[in-house]
Amino acid sequence: YIQPSIAKQWSLPMFDIGKPLGKGKFGRVYLAKEKSTGFVCALKVLHKNEISQGKVEKQVRREIEIQSHLAHPNVLRLFGHFHDSKRIILILEYAAKGELYKHLRRELKFPEWKAAQYIAQMAAALKYLHKKHVMHRDIKPENILVGIHGELKISDFGWSVHAPNNRRNTMCGTLDYLPPEMLRGAGKENYYTEKVDLWSLGVLMYEFLCGEAPFEDTQIQTQRRIARADYQIPNTVSAEAKDLIQRLLVLDPEKRIPLDEVETHPWIVKYCKTGERAYNRASGDKFR
Numbered sequence: 001y002i003q004p005s006i007a008k009q010w011s012l013p014m015f016d017i018g019k020p021l022g023k024g025k026f027g028r029v030y031l032a033k034e035k036s037t038g039f040v041c042a043l044k045v046l047h048k049n050e051i052s053q054g055k056v057e058k059q060v061r062r063e064i065e066i067q068s069h070l071a072h073p074n075v076l077r078l079f080g081h082f083h084d085s086k087r088i089i090l091i092l093e094y095a096a097k098g099e100l101y102k103h104l105r106r107e108l109k110f111p112e113w114k115a116a117q118y119i120a121q122m123a124a125a126l127k128y129l130h131k132k133h134v135m136h137r138d139i140k141p142e143n144i145l146v147g148i149h150g151e152l153k154i155s156d157f158g159w160s161v162h163a164p165n166n167r168r169n170t171m172c173g174t175l176d177y178l179p180p181e182m183l184r185g186a187g188k189e190n191y192y193t194e195k196v197d198l199w200s201l202g203v204l205m206y207e208f209l210c211g212e213a214p215f216e217d218t219q220i221q222t223q224r225r226i227a228r229a230d231y232q233i234p235n236t237v238s239a240e241a242k243d244l245i246q247r248l249l250v251l252d253p254e255k256r257i258p259l260d261e262v263e264t265h266p267w268i269v270k271y272c273k274t275g276e277r278a279y280n281r282a283s284g285d286k287f288r
C-alpha cells in the first residue's frame with residue numbers, strides 16, 4: 001500500500017526553537033528541531049509587514065517556489081513553509097558549518113586545492129540549476145553555507161528567477177559580483193541568461209584565491225571596471241587557475257566557458273578526486 005504523499009501541514013508548535021543562527025535584510029534564522037522526528041533544521045522567520053514594506057513579496061514567493069523544487073547536495077534544501085497572522089516561516093536545511101564568508105574572512109584566502117573543490121561544487125550546483133532553467137543571479141560568499149562535511153550549499157534564492165530574464169532589479173548590497181550585462185540594466189535589446197552565474201563564479205573564484213573581489217573599488221569605479229572587465233590576477237595565482245578565471249570573467253556572456261568545461265578544466269581535475277582514477281581508487285581498484 002503506497003502512502004499518498006500528503007503535503008504535511010506544518011505549524012510552529014511542531015518545532016523546538018533553538019539559538020538564533022543569523023539575520024538577513026528580511027527576517028532571522030533559528031536552529032530548530034521538529035518534535036515528532038527530532039529532525040534538526042533551520043527556520044527562517046520573515047515578518048509579513050516587513051516584507052510588504054520592503055516590497056519583496058514577489059521575491060519571497062519566488063524563493064519558496066524555486067527552492068522547494070530543488071534537491072541537490074550543493075543547494076540548501078527548502079523542506080516546506082507555513083505562515084501565521086504575522087509571519088512566514090521557511091523550513092530550511094541546517095548547514096552545520098555556517099556561512100562561507102565567515103570562513104573566508106577568517107582564513108583571508110583559500111589554498112588552491114580547497115578553492116578548486118569549492119568551485120567544482122559550485123559548478124555542479126549551477127549545472128543542476130541551469131538544467132532547470134533557474135539562474136541564481138546572486139552568487140557570492142554571503143549566500144553560500146557550509147555543510148557538516150565541509151561541502152558548499154548555495155542558499156538565499158530571493159534573487160533567483162527563471163531564465164531568460166530582462167527585468168530591471170533594484171538591488172542593494174555589493175556590486176562586486178554583478179556581471180556587465182546586469183549592470184547595463186535590461187532593456188528589450190539585451191536579455192540576460194543564466195550565463196550571469198558564470199561571471200559570478202569567476203568573481204567567486206578570484207575572491208577565494210586572492211582574498212578580495214577582482215573589481216573591488218568605489219561604487220563608480222567598480223561599475224566602470226566591471227563594464228571593461230578591468231582586473232589583474234596576482235602572480236601568486238597558478239597559471240591553470242589564472243586560465244580558468246580568464247575564461248569566466250569574459251564580457252560577452254556567450255564566450256564564457258560552459259559549466260561542462262569548468263568541470264573538466266585542468267585546474268579542477270588536478271585538485272578534485274571526482275576523476276576516473278580517483279573513482280577506481282575509491283572502489284579499491286582491485287581489478288585495475
Ligand SMILES: Cc1nn(C)cc1-c1nc2c(-c3cnn(Cc4ccccc4)c3)c(Cl)cnc2[nH]1
Pocket residue numbers: 021022023024025026027028029042044092093094095096097098099145155156
Ligand atoms: C551561522 C551558523 N553557524 N553555524 C555553526 C551554523 C550556522 C548556520 N546558519 C545557517 C543559516 C543562516 C543563518 N543566517 N543566515 C543568513 C540569513 C538570515 C536571514 C535571512 C536571510 C539570510 C542563514 C541557514 Cl539558512 C541554514 N543553516 C545555517 N547554519
